[in-house]
Amino acid sequence: EALAAIEERARVDVARIAEIERTTEHDVIAFVSAVAEAVGPEGRYLHLGLTSSDVVDTGLALQLRAAGDLLLRGVDGLLAALVARARAEAGTLMMGRTHSVHAEPTTLGHKLAGWAFELERDRVRLLRAFEEAAAGKISGPVGTYSHLAPDLEAEVLAELGLAVDPVSTQIVQRERHSAVSAAVAITGGSLERFATEDRHL
Numbered sequence: 001e002a003l004a005a006i007e008e009r010a011r012v013d014v015a016r017i018a019e020i021e022r023t024t025e026h027d028v029i030a031f032v033s034a035v036a037e038a039v040g041p042e043g044r045y046l047h048l049g050l051t052s053s054d055v056v057d058t059g060l061a062l063q064l065r066a067a068g069d070l071l072l073r074g075v076d077g078l079l080a081a082l083v084a085r086a087r088a089e090a091g092t093l094m095m096g097r098t099h100s101v102h103a104e105p106t107t108l109g110h111k112l113a114g115w116a117f118e119l120e121r122d123r124v125r126l127l128r129a130f131e132e133a134a135a136g137k138i139s140g141p142v143g144t145y146s147h148l149a150p151d152l153e154a155e156v157l158a159e160l161g162l163a164v165d166p167v168s169t170q171i172v173q174r175e176r177h178s179a180v181s182a183a184v185a186i187t188g189g190s191l192e193r194f195a196t197e198d199r200h201l
Helices: 002-009 014-024 027-039 041-045 052-088 108-133 150-160 175-200
Strands: 093-098 101-107
Touching: 002 027, 002 041, 014 027, 027 041, 027 052, 052 108, 052 150, 052 175, 101 108, 108 175
Parallel strands: none
Antiparallel strands: 093 101
């Protein structure tokens, strides 16, 4: 009965959430309290057995997956352009450089092919990192399933298209997010190098 009431009456009122958060100084408590008010008595079941990280970390996994899709589309577009240009410029002679001075001759296609292979490695790192970050948790306080069963977590996360963190604690393990940051930084370093080289040329 509570589920039906929650589905029918749940509303998100951003102004009310902000008002509650000024008192609680906790974003999830403010959100849950505001939605529970809209639901009525059955609202007490809205967050039962959860910890805030069940909501926040699972939501973050969804956001990271969407961000990854955007970044990978951009990388794919650049990669296709680099491959096409490397092939088109395969015979375009130019000076190679070492320590910023002229060295042996090379071709522009050779240089761009090197960029393409580097960007492909960046793409693999990004893909792997975003796949690993697409993990959530609904295992409750300290991850012990004290209120909710693991099969419920598996069912909900499968519906969201997320993996289950096999041993979560209060949070999803943070090295997942660190790997995303590292992969983005490495890719950014590649792009900076390409841009600087382009300017020097």
